[in-house]
Every structure is written in C-alpha cells, then in structure tokens.
Amino acid sequence: MALWNSGKSFFPVSSCPTVGISGLATGGGYGFLARPYGLTTDYILGMRIVTANGDRLVVNNVTNRDLFWALRGGGASSFGIVTLLAMQVVPAPPLVFTATVVWSLEQFIEVFKAWQRFTLNGPRTLTAKMNINSGTIGIYFVDSTGLALNFDKVEKSFPPANSTSHSLFNYPDFLVDIAGTLKIENGESLDSENMLHLNRTSDGSKYQVERSFYVQKLACERDISVLLDFLNEVPSSVTVSFQAYGGAINDVKNDDTAFVHRNGRLALAIITNDVLTNSDLSANAFLDEYFELGKRIFNQKESYQNYADGQLSDYLQRYYGKNLGRLIQVKQKYDPYNYFHNPQSVPTS
Ligand SMILES: Cc1cc2nc3c(=O)[nH]c(=O)nc-3n(C[C@H](O)[C@H](O)[C@H](O)COP(=O)(O)OP(=O)(O)OC[C@H]3O[C@@H](n4cnc5c(N)ncnc54)[C@H](O)[C@@H]3O)c2cc1C
Secondary structure, eight states: OHHHHTTSEEOOOOSOTTOOHHHHHHHOOOOTTHHHHOOGGGGEEEEEEEOTTSOEEEEESSSSHHHHHHTTTSOSTTTOEEEEEEEOOEEOOSOEEEEEEEEEGGGHHHHHHHHHHHHHHOOTTEEEEEEEETTEEEEEEEETTSOSHHHHHHHHTSOOOSEEEEEEEOHHHHHHHHTTTOBOTTSOBOOTTGGGGOOOOOOSOOEEEEEEEEEOSOOOHHHHHHHHHHHHHOOTTEEEEEEEOOGGGGGSOTTTSSOOOOTTOOEEEEEEEEESSTTOOTTHHHHHHHHHHHHHHHOOOOOOTTSOOTTOSSHHHHHHGGGHHHHHHHHHHHOTTOOSOOTTSOOOO
16 A cells, blocks of 8 residues: 555555565465466565574575575575565556456356366456355456456356446555455454554454365366366355466466466466364365365366465475475575474475
8 A cells, every 4th residue: 555655556466465475475476466467476676584594685686596586486484584575566557447257056167168268368467266155156357457348358258147246446445345355353344544454363263274276277078067066065164266377477487486386377276164163174075175176177286385285295396396406405505404494394405
C-alpha cells in the first residue's frame, strides 16, 4: 500500500495478506498477477544477510552472486538471516479486471478440458485459480490490463456457467478483494487502510492441512473422469485447487535462479483440508490419495518449496530439481557447519 501511495508502483506478491515477505520472496512468491508479472523472487535486486559466522554480506548480481542465485528460490532459512531486501518496483496496473465463474461438478470434464487449454495457451495477461469444493467448481480470473476482452474470449472456450460475476478495481482495492473474507480481530472489515495492521493471532481451533504438486502433463479425458470420481467422494472440508502457471514465470530460465518450477509446469495443484479441531483429521487420507493420483494423471514430480510438506521423502529433489547440486555447493560455502537448518533445509552434502 505504501508503494502505491508513493507513486502507484508495486511488485507482485502472494494472494494472502498474512504472508511475510522474506519467506515469500526467497522461496518463490505466486499471486494473482503472476502470469503477466512473474514471481516475487524475480523482483529481488539485492539483499543484506548475516551468515553463520557473523559476516554481514551484501548479496546481489555483482557481489556474492552465488548466494544471490540461491536466495531466489532456495528460501532464506538454509543460508543465513536476511536483514534487508531491495526490490525492483514497476508501475502498478491502473485497473484490474476480475471475474468469478461457477459451474456444478457435473460439468467437470468439459470445464477441466477448457481449463487445460487455458493453462497451455491462455493469454498471459490473465491469471486464474480453480477451486473445487462441495460439488461446485469456481474459477477466479484476474486480468492485469483492466479489460474484459481476454476473459470474454477465454470464457467462450468453457461450457456455459451457472453464474458469472465481474469487477473492476484499482490496485489497492484489488488487494483488499483478494484478501477475501479476512476480518480484523474486532470484527471490522478489511480495507486498504487497516490492511497494514492485521492482527495475526489465531485461536488455534482451526487447522489447514495442505499438499501440493506441479502439473507437468495434460490429463486425457479418461483420466479427467478418474479425477471426477475422486472429486465426487471428497468431504466438504476438502478443497482441490489449481493455480495457472506460465506467462512471465517462464520468461526466466529454470536455472537462472534457484526457483526451478518454470517451463512445462502448467499449474500448481493444491489440496487443502480445513479442519476445525486437531483430532478431526480423517479427511487427510484424501490428500494422500490425490497426491498419488497426481503422479499418474499429471506426471507430477515437483512440489512448491514454500508449501512445506512433511510427508515428502524426496523433498529436496521435488523442491529444487536440477538446481539442488548447486544449492548444496552454496550451502557448503556459506554455512559449512549447517548452523541454519530445519527438517527440510538444504544440506551441506
Ligand atoms: C495462509 C497462507 C497463504 C499462503 N499463500 C501463498 C500464496 O498465495 N503464494 C505463495 O507463493 N505462497 C503462499 N504461502 C506460502 C508462503 O509463501 C510461505 O509460507 C512463506 O515461507 C511465507 O513467508 P514468511 O516470511 O511469512 O515465512 P515464515 O513462515 O516466517 O518463515 C518461513 C521460513 O523462512 C525462514 N525465514 C523467514 N524470514 C527469514 C529471514 N528474514 N531470513 C532468513 N530466514 C527467514 C523461517 O525461519 C522459516 O524457516 C502461503 C502460506 C500461508 C500460511
């Protein structure tokens, strides 16, 4: 908001206002303007970092370049403490067009076929997220040009919907809109002013369990119907989502930074179980079933490092792919005694 107020500029961020910048930017950073603008990590110009031996380093494209490469996609938690992030800012889109389109689950096969065509060939000004929950499919489209034109064309490639609604926002109001139903502690609605002062406390009674993987192959009709059989079985606490990738995310090569999930990754598939108490975890079995199904249907081999998944045994390969060897070399150089570690951090060997 401060960037907008001081010159109507921005850099792309996540779709959730409670996410912190350090983890988001150093691990990736996908939001509703990702296809036209790319990932948050692609806007890092430089950093200051304190390393395990206490050195305070300037990290950018000239100084400590290997660390600069690693800290864009490799996450910060393996290498040191980031104390400053310098970000490239660009003019914010003056107007943002959004559309919410809803179908019933019976239309899934045709809707998913159209969704796949969109993720493969859709205009890069349009970013979209599909959510499937309680027998309903909803797709939220966002166009960074503020025009309905591209959406109108794409909409024609989908089957007729049960409902469609459109909105046009300036950038700050768009941020508030995607923050959705978030409320401030005292019950006030979120707006562009009080958004900066969000209270992040939680009463601990609500849990969200999530698994994710990258879609690397289009599903054929037979597999889409297998997916539909699965969706017909999931309880209402479970939401299956797909976030469209491509566009500007792919303008950067998958070894230019440590963020590997670029060309050929059509979408990030996410399955979420919203549970009310810690003991109500039975629906988690559906998350695991979906994850296995994804291996066969979507040839999934990679997961998003910012959605840490404690069940993965091959997490290093899944998070970093071909960039893993280079990340280990950077780790050996800057933190040889593995001072900065967690259960899924980059190892020293
Ligand atoms: C509700 C929710 C919604 C989300 N939505 C999105 C989304 O839309 N798009 C998306 O891309 N991702 C999303 N994420 C994932 C998000 O990108 C990661 O959780 C990210 O790590 C959050 O960054 P953070 O700074 O809040 O990290 P934290 O949770 O505070 O930390 C994550 C890790 O980074 C380390 N770390 C944090 N700051 C520093 C620092 N300054 N120096 C060194 N290490 C540090 C921490 O020690 C920890 O290991 C979401 C997560 C949540 C919980």
